[in-house]
Amino acid sequence: MSVLAGVRAAIIDLDGTMLDTIPDFHVAINGMREELGLGPITQEQIALMVGKGSENLIRSVLALNWDADRIEAAFAQAMDAYQRHYLAINGNYSTLFPQVTEGLAAMKAHGLRLACVTNKPISFTTPLLKLKGLDQFFEVVYGGDSLPRKKPDPLPLRTVCADFDLPPSQVVAIGDSSNDAQAARAAGCPVLTVPYGYNHGESIHDTDSDGIVATLLEAASLIRSHHTNS
Ligand SMILES: O=C(O)COP(=O)(O)O
Ligand SMILES: [Mg+2]
CATH class of the missing domain: 3.40.50.1000 (HAD superfamily/HAD-like)
Known part of the structure; x- marks a missing residue:
């Protein structure tokens, strides 16, 4: 070589x-989903969506349930919740x-x-x-x-x-x-x-x-x- x-x-x-870091993502994503009234998803689902940054991850996670208009309407709130949940547990899992x-x-x-x-x-x-x-x-x-x-x-x-x-x-x-x-x-x-x-x-x-x-x-x-x- x-x-x-x-x-x-x-x-x-x-x-x-x-x-x-999938276990950290898992806790933070499901914390965000709960705030938005959505049920939990699995680590396996999340592992398929990680790697292209936070915005892409949040859009992919919300697209499991919502159409594009609904995602855009809730995006700022979702990002805020996700960041808060992630920073609260960052590295713990x-x-x-x-x-x-x-x-x-x-x-x-x-x-x-x-x-x-x-x-x-x-x-x-x-x-x-x-x-x-x-x-x-x-x-x-x-x-x-x-x-x-x-x-x-x-x-x-x-x-x-x-x-x-x-x-x-x-x-x-x-x-x-x-x-x-x-x-x-x-x-x-x-x-x-x-x-x-x-x-x-x-x-x-x-x-x-x-x-x-x-x-x-x-x-x-x-x-x-x-x-x-x-
Ligand atoms: O947060 C992500 O999208 C993952 O990032 P990385 O694999 O480039 O470290
Ligand atoms: Mg990587």
């Missing part, structure tokens, strides 16, 4: 890559996927610079990274509302490359979904995917990437092996 040979930095996705901390530590030890780019709002992201002890690894963190456009647009990845003063070919993106892969391809970054996250109900094998890694620790080893071989 020679595309990894010159890699000097990594951009890591959050939901579905570092943290299993979510867990680290296996070997995330070890993988990030290994990447740092190999001299890689690290950024986190997520479609999660930055007001959720910053306290969550801190609570889970992940903030220490990242020089740069962008949420879904930090920049004018979010993934799958390449802007957040290109911005990190500029921040690090590195060409995209030297910055690998690692994520769990086709959003991450599309953003990376459009930015010109190599991309690795993990198979355990949320890929809109699609197999990660159908997503265009430079390789599937079982954990972030495996990603760290793979990047290192290409350094030492190059």
Whole structure:
């Protein structure tokens, strides 16, 4: 996988890559639904809708019951309720996927610079990274509302490359979904995917990437092996 040979930095996705946040989403979404007079939905339903930011998630959740006009009429109230419920429990039900901390530590030890780019709002992201002890690894963190456009647009990845003063070919993106892969391809970054996250109900094998890694620790080893071989 020679595309990894010159890699000097990594951009890591959050939901579905570092943290299993579906249980947090589940509590917050059902809290919002209850306020709107709607019944609870399952974690499995929510996992199909996560990855394209809060607005998309709320619209998808409401579309289970309501038509477009009704969604628009209630959207501001729904977002307000969702944000309030999410911030009240942010991180309490979510867990680290296996070997995330070890993988990030290994990447740092190999001299890689690290950024986190997520479609999660930055007001959720910053306290969550801190609570889970992940903030220490990242020089740069962008949420879904930090920049004018979010993934799958390449802007957040290109911005990190500029921040690090590195060409995209030297910055690998690692994520769990086709959003991450599309953003990376459009930015010109190599991309690795993990198979355990949320890929809109699609197999990660159908997503265009430079390789599937079982954990972030495996990603760290793979990047290192290409350094030492190059
Ligand atoms: O909140 C989301 O849409 C998920 O975001 P992420 O997978 O980009 O971290
Ligand atoms: Mg993700």
